Amino acid sequence: xxxxxxxxxxxxxxxxxxxxxxEHEVALIELDSKKVRDLEKELGNIIIRGDGSESRVLVSAxxxxxxxxxATTGNDEENLGACQVAKHQFNVGRTIARFSDPDNETxxxxxxxxxxxxxxxxxxxxxxxxxxxxxxxHYLPIRGNREIIRIEIPPRSLLVNNVLExxxxxxxxxxxxxxxxxxxxxxxxxxxxSHDEVIAMTTSDNTEALREILTGEG
Amino acid sequence: xxxxxxxxxxxxxxxATSLWEEGHQxxxxxxxxxxxxxxxxxxxxxxxxxxxxxxxxxxxxxxAGIHGADVFVAVDLRDSRNALAAQxxxxxxxxxxxxxxxxxxxxxxxxxELGLVAVSPTDATSQxxxxxxxxx
Numbered sequence: 001x002x003x004x005x006x007x008x009x010x011x012x013x014x015x016x017x018x019x020x021x022x023e024h025e026v027a028l029i030e031l032d033s034k035k036v037r038d039l040e041k042e043l044g045n046i047i048i049r050g051d052g053s054e055s056r057v058l059v060s061a062x063x064x065x066x067x068x069x070x071a072t073t074g075n076d077e078e079n080l081g082a083c084q085v086a087k088h089q090f091n092v093g094r095t096i097a098r099f100s101d102p103d104n105e106t107x108x109x110x111x112x113x114x115x116x117x118x119x120x121x122x123x124x125x126x127x128x129x130x131x132x133x134x135x136x137x138h139y140l141p142i143r144g145n146r147e148i149i150r151i152e153i154p155p156r157s158l159l160v161n162n163v164l165e166x167x168x169x170x171x172x173x174x175x176x177x178x179x180x181x182x183x184x185x186x187x188x189x190x191x192x193x194s195h196d197e198v199i200a201m202t203t204s205d206n207t208e209a210l211r212e213i214l215t216g217e218g
Numbered sequence: 219x220x221x222x223x224x225x226x227x228x229x230x231x232x233x234a235t236s237l238w239e240e241g242h243q244x245x246x247x248x249x250x251x252x253x254x255x256x257x258x259x260x261x262x263x264x265x266x267x268x269x270x271x272x273x274x275x276x277x278x279x280x281x282a283g284i285h286g287a288d289v290f291v292a293v294d295l296r297d298s299r300n301a302l303a304a305q306x307x308x309x310x311x312x313x314x315x316x317x318x319x320x321x322x323x324x325x326x327x328x329x330x331e332l333g334l335v336a337v338s339p340t341d342a343t344s345q346x347x348x349x350x351x352x353x354x
Contacts, residue, residue, distance in 0.1 A: 053297070053298050053325075054322060054325075055322065055324040055325065075298070076274075076302065077274060077296070077298035077299045077301065077302035078298045080298070080301070080302055080305075081297065081298035081301055081302075081325070084301070084328070084332070085325060085328065088328050088331070088332065089324065089328055101275065101276075103275070103276040103277075103310075104302075104306075106310065107302075107305060107306055107309060107310055110309050110310075111305060111309070
């Protein structure tokens with residue numbers, strides 16, 4: 001794939017290296033000329049100096065043939081601008097934006113950014129792994145106010161020793177996988193055991209209801 | 219009418235002053251309080267006219283009274299800040315009329331197609347300069 005990355009900060013730089021290692025073609029756009037000079041020695045001509053939300057800079061990076069644009073700068077407004085220009089002026093199929101202000105998540109989704117990522121949320125998801133069972137971790141916000149979440153089934157849940165079909169899930173909810181405590185994928189109609197993990201896509205309004213249904217003790 | 223103006227540079231201050239002199243309710247948001255010196259002193263002294271804050275941040279927009287605003291004007295220096303603030307005002311706060319300054323003509327066209335009233339000082343100024351040059 002051809003991927004254009006905006007912003008050569010810590011995230012953009014390491015992301016670029018990881019993508020190159022995975023044998024993708026990458027262009028990295030950075031505004032700060034000092035950063036560009038420093039990285040040119042290592043990355044060569046894939047680094048381009050310029051404002052990644054400006055059309056002419058994106059043209060010089062060949063964005064119209066890019067499969068994905070990923071905006072990683074610390075500025076929410078620049079990330080949104082880059083994604084909108086990529087999508088609407090150059091028909092880039094998939095745009096991904098990092099955001100910092102939690103208030104901007106909904107706006108970015110309304111405006112058609114395909115994936116919005118917050119480092120705050122990722123860290124929270126990491127912490128939630130350390131929390132008691134029954135806690136839901138939010139993994140990936142999706143268009144249409146949906147998200148993918150993970151819920152671990154606590155030992156006293158009514159669902160233990162029953163099948164998923166025995167409960168009625170909230171509307172607009174799809175269970176995509178059940179994983180047992182050894183990490184094996186289970187069939188969706190298998191008997192649920194304690195500490196199974198349920199991965200589901202649901203709407204943000206329904207996450208709490210879904211958690212209640214899966215973890216409720218009756 | 220209630221106008222909320224983000225950015226008190228030369229353009230923001232001129233627009234805000236004209237609207238205020240016409241008798242409208244005006245609040246000007248800027249991160250740098252020094253910029254308010256561009257406003258006439260009697261306007262500046264009126265309570266609620268100036269507010270130090272970031273017009274792209276929901277909390278500051280609410281403090282500036284965006285819920286009651288009829289018009290939001292984003293005239294910061296940076297296109298991306300104006301675009302973010304304007305789209306927030308339109309899609310999150312549902313302000314009836316939103317106008318923003320976009321210097322990059324190709325982005326101005328794009329935001330226009332996305333439903334914003336986007337004004338490009340680059341185009342306007344270039345046309346005036348070309349007009350002046352050609353009339354020589």
